Structure formats: C-alpha cells, structure tokens
Amino acid sequence: MRHVNEGYIVCRCEEVTGKQLEDAYLLGAITSRQLKMKTRATMGACQGRVCRQLVNLWLSKKDQCADKGVEPLSYRTPIRLVTFGELAGEE
Amino acid sequence: MRKSLRINHHPLLGEMDKKVISFTYNGEKLQGLEGEPIAVALLANHIRILRRHEESGSARGLYCGIGHCMECRVELLGKGQVRACLTPLKEGMEIREGSRLPNAITGRVDS
Amino acid sequence: MSEVQQTDLLIVGAGPAGLSAAATISADRDFRVMVIDEFPEPGGRLLGQFHEERNHSWWIGKIVAADLIIQNTLAGVMIQCGVSVYGLELLPDGWRVLTSKGDIRTKYLLLATGAAEVPMPISGWTLPGVMSIGAAQVMANVHQVKPGERGYIVGVNVLSLAIAKELVVAGIEIEGIALPPDDLFAMEETNPVAAIELLTRLSDAAPAPWMRWGGKLAQKMKLSRLIASCFPKKGVKVWDLPLQLRTALVSIQGVDQVESVIVADVTRSGEIIEGSQREIEVDFVAIAGGLYPLAELAALAGCPFLYVSELGGNIPVHNERLKTTLPNLYVAGNITGVEGAQVAMAQGRLAAHSISYDAGWFACEEEPKLLDAIAEVKEVRRSAMIQFHPEIDSARKRIYELFEHWM
Ligand SMILES: Cc1cc2nc3c(=O)[nH]c(=O)nc-3n(C[C@H](O)[C@H](O)[C@H](O)COP(=O)(O)OP(=O)(O)OC[C@H]3O[C@@H](n4cnc5c(N)ncnc54)[C@H](O)[C@@H]3O)c2cc1C
Numbered sequence: 001m002r003h004v005n006e007g008y009i010v011c012r013c014e015e016v017t018g019k020q021l022e023d024a025y026l027l028g029a030i031t032s033r034q035l036k037m038k039t040r041a042t043m044g045a046c047q048g049r050v051c052r053q054l055v056n057l058w059l060s061k062k063d064q065c066a067d068k069g070v071e072p073l074s075y076r077t078p079i080r081l082v083t084f085g086e087l088a089g090e091e
Numbered sequence: 092m093r094k095s096l097r098i099n100h101h102p103l104l105g106e107m108d109k110k111v112i113s114f115t116y117n118g119e120k121l122q123g124l125e126g127e128p129i130a131v132a133l134l135a136n137h138i139r140i141l142r143r144h145e146e147s148g149s150a151r152g153l154y155c156g157i158g159h160c161m162e163c164r165v166e167l168l169g170k171g172q173v174r175a176c177l178t179p180l181k182e183g184m185e186i187r188e189g190s191r192l193p194n195a196i197t198g199r200v201d202s
Numbered sequence: 203m204s205e206v207q208q209t210d211l212l213i214v215g216a217g218p219a220g221l222s223a224a225a226t227i228s229a230d231r232d233f234r235v236m237v238i239d240e241f242p243e244p245g246g247r248l249l250g251q252f253h254e255e256r257n258h259s260w261w262i263g264k265i266v267a268a269d270l271i272i273q274n275t276l277a278g279v280m281i282q283c284g285v286s287v288y289g290l291e292l293l294p295d296g297w298r299v300l301t302s303k304g305d306i307r308t309k310y311l312l313l314a315t316g317a318a319e320v321p322m323p324i325s326g327w328t329l330p331g332v333m334s335i336g337a338a339q340v341m342a343n344v345h346q347v348k349p350g351e352r353g354y355i356v357g358v359n360v361l362s363l364a365i366a367k368e369l370v371v372a373g374i375e376i377e378g379i380a381l382p383p384d385d386l387f388a389m390e391e392t393n394p395v396a397a398i399e400l401l402t403r404l405s406d407a408a409p410a411p412w413m414r415w416g417g418k419l420a421q422k423m424k425l426s427r428l429i430a431s432c433f434p435k436k437g438v439k440v441w442d443l444p445l446q447l448r449t450a451l452v453s454i455q456g457v458d459q460v461e462s463v464i465v466a467d468v469t470r471s472g473e474i475i476e477g478s479q480r481e482i483e484v485d486f487v488a489i490a491g492g493l494y495p496l497a498e499l500a501a502l503a504g505c506p507f508l509y510v511s512e513l514g515g516n517i518p519v520h521n522e523r524l525k526t527t528l529p530n531l532y533v534a535g536n537i538t539g540v541e542g543a544q545v546a547m548a549q550g551r552l553a554a555h556s557i558s559y560d561a562g563w564f565a566c567e568e569e570p571k572l573l574d575a576i577a578e579v580k581e582v583r584r585s586a587m588i589q590f591h592p593e594i595d596s597a598r599k600r601i602y603e604l605f606e607h608w609m
C-alpha cells in the first residue's frame with residue numbers, strides 16, 4: 001500500500017476521515033458494525049448509500065481473509081430515509 | 092456576466108423546450124427553466140454552493156445528481172428542506188442555502 | 203396515504219429492464235402490472251446515455267426510453283414515479299412492498315433497481331464542483347447544463363470513457379482522464395498496468411484502434427506491462443479524449459468550490475514520482491469509481507448473495523430464467539450484474555416470459571418464448587457495444603449453478 005492518505009474524508013455526511021477509521025480499528029472496532037458505531041461513518045443523512053461500500057472495502061483490505069462467499073447482506077428496513085419522502089420533490 | 096452553462100444546441104439531443112421562469116436564491120433574483128431540478132437551474136447560473144456542513148461549515152454542493160447522497164439539501168420557502176437535484180423548479184420559488192437538519196432525521200445527538 | 207394498492211406484478215425500477223418487462227408482459231395478456239420508480243421521470247439510466255454504434259449511427263437512450271414508455275402507456279401499464287421502495291415482506295400469496303406512498307400487495311415481484319456508483323474518496327472531494335461521473339452525465343445529457351466549463355475526470359474505466367466522450371460531444375472541455383491515487387480506498391487496482399488491462403476489455407468498443415489491437419494482443423501476451431511503460435506521460439488523445447494512464451489525480455483544491463486539481467506522474471506500478479506534482483485549473487471534477495449492482499431490496503427480502511467481481515459486486519442468487527431462490531421474486535437488469543442497457547432490456551423481456559410461464563397460463567405456448575428470450579439475452583450480450591467485462595458468461599454460470607445447488 002503506497003501513498004496512504006488517511007487524512008481525508010471518507011463519510012461525507014458525518015465528515016469521518018480515514019484516520020478516524022484507522023484509530024477506531026486500532027482501539028478494537030474491527031467489524032463494520034463496530035466501526036460504524038464508533039465513528040458514525042455510514043450513519044449520516046444518506047444512510048450509508050455513498051460510503052457503505054468504502055467502509056466495507058477498507059475493512060476487507062485490512063482483513064484480507066474476510067469471507068466473500070455466499071452471504072446474506074446486512075440491510076435493514078427502511079433502506080430509504082422515509083422521513084425524506086416529503087423531501088422527494090413532489091407535491 | 093459569465094456565460095450560462097446551458098447546452099443550448101446539443102448536437103445529438105437537440106434543444107430543451109421549457110419555459111423560462113424566475114426564482115430567487117438567497118434573495119438574488121435568477122432565471123431557470125420550469126420543471127428542471129432546482130440544482131440544475133442554480134448550476135446554469137454558476138451557483139454550486141447549496142449548503143454548509145452542520146459542524147465544520149464546509150461548503151457542499153450537488154454530488155450524485157439522483158437523490159441518493161443528500162448533499163444538495165436546500166431550504167425551499169413553504170416546504171422546508173428539499174433535495175435540489177430532484178425538486179422541480181417553479182415560478183416564484185424562494186430558495187435559500189440549506190441549514191441544519193433536525194436531529195430526529197440525522198440521528199445526531201447534541202452534546 | 204396508507205390505503206393498500208393491489209396488483210398482479212409489481213416492478214421496482216423504471217429503467218430499461220423494468221420498462222421492457224412491463225411492456226412485454228402486458229402486451230401478452232390481461233394482467234395488472236405496476237411499475238414504480240423513485241426518480242421523478244421514468245427511464246432509469248437510459249435517460250443519460252448515448253453512444254455510437256458500429257455502423258456509426260447514434261444510439262440515444264432518451265429516444266429508446268420514450269419508445270418504451272409509449273409501449274407501456276398503450277398496454278395500460280401504470281408507471282408511478284417519485285415513489286421509493288424501502289422494504290418488503292413475503293406473504294403466503296405474494297409480497298407486501300413498503301413504499302414512501304403506502305403499501306402495495308402483489309403476487310409477483312420483479313426487482314429491476316439497476317446499478318449504483320462506487321464512490322472514490324479523494325482529498326478535497328467534498329468541495330462543490332466535485333461530483334460523481336453519473337451526476338456529470340445527468341447534468342449534461344438529461345438536463346443539458348454543463349457540469350462546468352473545464353473538468354478533470356478521475357478513474358479510468360469503461361464508464362468514465364463512455365461518459366467523457368459524451369461530455370466532449372456536449373462541448374465541455376476535459377483536461378484529462380487520470381488514475382485515482384493508489385490507496386486503501388481504491389476499488390480496482392489503480393496502477394497503469396491494471397488500467398490498461400481494464401481497457402482491453404472494451405474490445406470492439408475501444409475508442410481507438412490501438413486499443414482494439416492492443417486488447418487482443420495484450421490478453422494473449424501480457425503486453426500490458428509494455429504498453430504501460432511506453433505510454434507517454436503526457437497521455438494520448440483517444441477518441442478525442444486526453445487519456446492519462448501515467449498520471450494520478452492527487453487532490454482537489456479550492457476554498458468554497460473547485461478551483462484546481464493537483465496531478466502527478468506515477469510509475470508503472472502506480473507510485474507517485476516525487477517532484478512531478480503540478481496544479482491544473484479546472485472548475486469541476488467527475489469521480490468515476492465504477493458501478494455495482496443495487497441489490498439492497500433483494501438483501502432485505504432475504505436472498506442469498508454471491509460476490510462476483512466480474513459482475514461488479516454482490517449478486518442475489520438467481521437462475522437463467524431470472525428467478526431468485528424466494529417464491530415469486532424475480533430480478534432483471536443490472537441488479538443481476540453490471541452490463542449495458544441493451545442487455546438490461548433483453549433481460550427485462552426474459553423476466554416477463556419467465557413470470558408468465560410460472561404463472562401457468564398457456565405454458566406450452568410460453569416455453570418456446572422463454573427459450574427464445576434466453577437465447578436473445580446471450581446474443582445481445584455477445585454483440586453489445588459496451589462490454590463491462592469479458593468473463594460475464596462464465597461468471598453468470600457460477601451463479602446459476604449456485605441456484606441449482608441452493609434449491
Ligand atoms: C451513473 C450510471 C451511468 C451509466 N452509464 C451507462 C452508459 O453510458 N452506457 C451503458 O451502457 N451503461 C451505463 N450504465 C449502466 C446502466 O446501469 C445500464 O445501462 C442500464 O441502465 C441498466 O438498466 P436497469 O433497468 O437494470 O437499471 P436502471 O436503468 O439503473 O434503472 C433502475 C431504476 O430503479 C430505480 N430504483 C432503484 N432503487 C429503487 C427503490 N428502492 N425504489 C424505487 N425505485 C428504485 C432507480 O431510480 C432507477 O430508475 C450506467 C449506470 C450508472 C449507474
């Protein structure tokens with residue numbers, strides 16, 4: 001891994017940086033759920049739609065043996081921020 | 092005044108035939124096309140800053156363009172916060188830079 | 203708000219897959235079909251696409267979408283836009299679908315939710331003026347407003363080249379298409395060798411003859427290393443696009459919006475060459491991290507998934523007839539793997555035949571149609587102008603085998 005720039009923002013909504021993920025990981029937040037709880041990454045207004053992939057990818061690179069076989073993905077209802085229904089722009 | 096960013100004569104897609112209407116952004120009177128998303132009308136006027144981040148105050152603008160990222164939240168008079176990339180522009184709309192969302196929506200806890 | 207709507211088939215997603223499925227099934231029989239989509243207008247990703255075909259005519263997504271919408275209107279299909287699906291639940295006789303406009307009960311459910319973009323964080327990427335490449339496409343092609351006067355594209359892949367070309371056609375200046383910095387968040391390998399390998403997948407659709415030629419040869423002879431070392435640092439113009447395979451975009455600068463980017467030369471394996479950093483003035487940056495299938499609803503439903511990199515990510519297990527392992531639940535289009543719009547349309551038609559077959563009317567009439575539809579998907583895939591990956595067929599076989607195993 002070259003040119004690791006951990007200072008910039010990964011989760012845009014909550015302004016969580018790569019450095020914060022790294023620190024949380026070192027403090028024992030080693031699953032994506034723990035990382036999210038610890039840093040608030042993926043928990044902002046977009047509900048992880050932008051950075052969920054990134055956090056999982058980052059973790060899988062950290063933890064090379066992460067299982068990529070058949071798995072149920074961990075999504076929970078609602079997958080859309082329903083409170084934003086009114087914000088969708090229609091009448 | 093800077094040249095508009097509109098593509099008036101697209102070589103393959105042709106013209107947009109929509110009515111020109113007026114609206115305001117942060118009090119400034121602007122023109123846009125009826126029914127196009129607010130963010131598009133603002134971009135055509137070279138306006139990219141749609142809100143500021145709740146905590147750091149950093150400027151934010153349109154990012155995904157299709158309603159996923161929530162970055163483009165603006166304040167629409169009479170409606171509250173809307174996504175500028177999805178909300179169709181109408182005559183006379185009064186729009187302001189997005190402000191902070193209620194904690195009930197972000198799940199943020201004040202400390 | 204909360205009255206429950208009823209239908210026989212509910213299709214989530216009014217993109218090429220969903221619209222083709224709806225038009226096909228309702229042209230065939232008396233069956234209540236409803237299509238919903240969260241975007242304000244139907245068409246999905248078709249609305250922003252156009253490309254030049256082999257015979258040099260232009261394939262224009264907006265026109266294809268308009269045609270599909272007319273077919274649906276004539277067939278009496280109800281298309282509802284601005285409605286988001288946020289949950290689903292299996293019932294003894296079908297599905298309950300939770301939407302932002304109330305619940306819908308349906309016997310059959312087809313998920314045609316398409317693909318989403320993989321983000322790519324870069325220093326400065328929250329500045330206004332930085333957007334996903336899909337947003338740049340939507341601005342220029344759907345709304346006909348330039349994302350800016352002059353921009354940089356970061357990420358070299360099939361989609362970034364296709365959209366860069368569209369932006370140039372619209373009169374937007376592209377200063378360069380460069381690699382992302384190689385770091386912990388890079389999805390694909392980000393060095394020049396990997397980028398060339400990726401480009402060789404463009405095969406016939408490759409924007410320049412040397413790539414078409416290079417593609418075939420490189421696959422055989424591992425030429426990509428050589429191409430990578432010979433690739434001029436300034437980049438080359440392919441298809442009028444300034445492709446810079448030896449350059450990485452290191453950061454995006456500006457106070458309140460994009461003012462410039464810092465780029466640097468990289469070695470063959472992607473390391474930044476110290477001292478080569480330079481600043482280039484631009485007013486927008488488009489980030490092209492690639493696509494992944496948007497399968498959140500299949501995950502909520504409880505489908506098993508398989509990670510298939512050739513198809514762009516986690517895929518809900520399904521068979522060649524586009525049935526999932528769950529009762530009355532089907533998938534079509536990019537949710538089954540990232541491919542072009544024409545493949546998605548063929549898959550939509552296949553899903554329609556598959557559902558009519560399973561619904562059991564005129565099964566003997568349906569069987570040959572279903573087999574034809576399967577063959578058609580393969581044929582369209584083979585001849586597609588935009589191929590996202592060369593190993594799609596074998597990757598898909600793995601999923602079908604898993605389906606048989608699972609059932
Ligand atoms: C940004 C982007 C650009 C692309 N550009 C090209 C290109 O130039 N050329 C090319 O060949 N391919 C391109 N593709 C690939 C594209 O996915 C296919 O060409 C094709 O459009 C896939 O068709 P589909 O019907 O599967 O999905 P889509 O066309 O993506 O349609 C899916 C629809 O489902 C809706 N939807 C998703 N989730 C929900 C939900 N929960 N509730 C309600 N509605 C929902 C979406 O709003 C969308 O309209 C692009 C993809 C993306 C994401």
Ligand code: FES
Binds near residue numbers: 154158160161163176
């Ligand atoms: S730009 Fe992403 S939601 Fe509007």
